Amino acid sequence: MRLTANEYCNYFKISKEVLNSKIKANKLDYIIEDDQIYILVTKNFLDEKNDNNYEKEKVVLKQINQIIRPKTTVATVLALYQKENNFLKSKVAQLEAKIDKLIDDKEQMLRAERDKIEQIYSLKDAQLKNILELVERKMTLEREQTTIHEIESFNHQDETKSSLNLKTVELKEYLKSLNLKSFQKKIIKKRFLNAYNNDIRVIHKDGKLYLDFSKYDYSDLLAY
Structure with missing residues (x-):
């Protein structure tokens, strides 16, 4: 079975520079046809490579699974629930603090509006009193x-x-x-x-x- 240079590099996951160095060192069997290099490989060699890659992949996947999926125990579950519960409590406390602040701000705004209205009415009362005094004075002068x-x-x-x-x-x-x-x-x-x-x-x-x-x-x- 023969493979082109690109097919060989893709299959065995190597670069063209590595492939060229192996060809120069006579580590690979190859032929040249129409200015094209073909690397000769046997089916057993491919199967062996596949088996080796498969075993390596299995080992790597096992290691990854051990890292990603540690053993789940009751203590681990309880710890996760406790962590989630603490997180939710923190969120609830933050929301309650925000609600209290909004209530305080609203009360302050209402008090400010009340003071403003009272000030306006007080000013209007003073103006009305002055007007009544002027009217009374004018009537007295007219009399x-x-x-x-x-x-x-x-x-x-x-x-x-x-x-x-x-x-x-x-x-x-x-x-x-x-x-x-x-x-x-x-x-x-x-x-x-x-x-x-x-x-x-x-x-x-x-x-x-x-x-x-x-x-x-x-x-x-x-x-x-």
């Missing part, structure tokens, strides 16, 4: 102004009534006797100038306007 205006109106009516006891008085002098502002005096004077040609109550004499309280009521013209 005071209304009272002052009523007092001034009452005083003005008293002054008008007292002036009714007079006979004829010049408008300018009469306005001076009143506690009026400049623009108020101008408004009243303009009102009299617009009315004196059509209103018999307004007396014009020597370029001046006079009022006769003994005859007429000037409250409408003197209003301000």
Whole structure:
């Protein structure tokens, strides 16, 4: 039986360099045909090689099995179960720690939200209190102004009534006797100038306007 160089190398698991060295050393029988080298082997040689390889493989497999699959005993099984149990306990403890941390974080978040809401409501209460105080202050000022205006109106009516006891008085002098502002005096004077040609109550004499309280009521013209 003959084998090519590649077949021989593959079958016997050697490299081409080793094969060439054996051929040069005349350790193998070979022939050359058409520039191709063929190594001559016998069937017995192949069988022997196969038997040797088979025995070697059996020994190696036995050793591997002894390493990989040691003898299983009750103690070994218990040790494995104990190891697995310890591992599971460790995992459970880790999960419980994570759950406790999540609960604590949630409680802290809820407390922070509660404090924030209370702070907002407290701020709103303070703002509402300030607004109510401002409204109350404004109402008080308005009441005071209304009272002052009523007092001034009452005083003005008293002054008008007292002036009714007079006979004829010049408008300018009469306005001076009143506690009026400049623009108020101008408004009243303009009102009299617009009315004196059509209103018999307004007396014009020597370029001046006079009022006769003994005859007429000037409250409408003197209003301000």
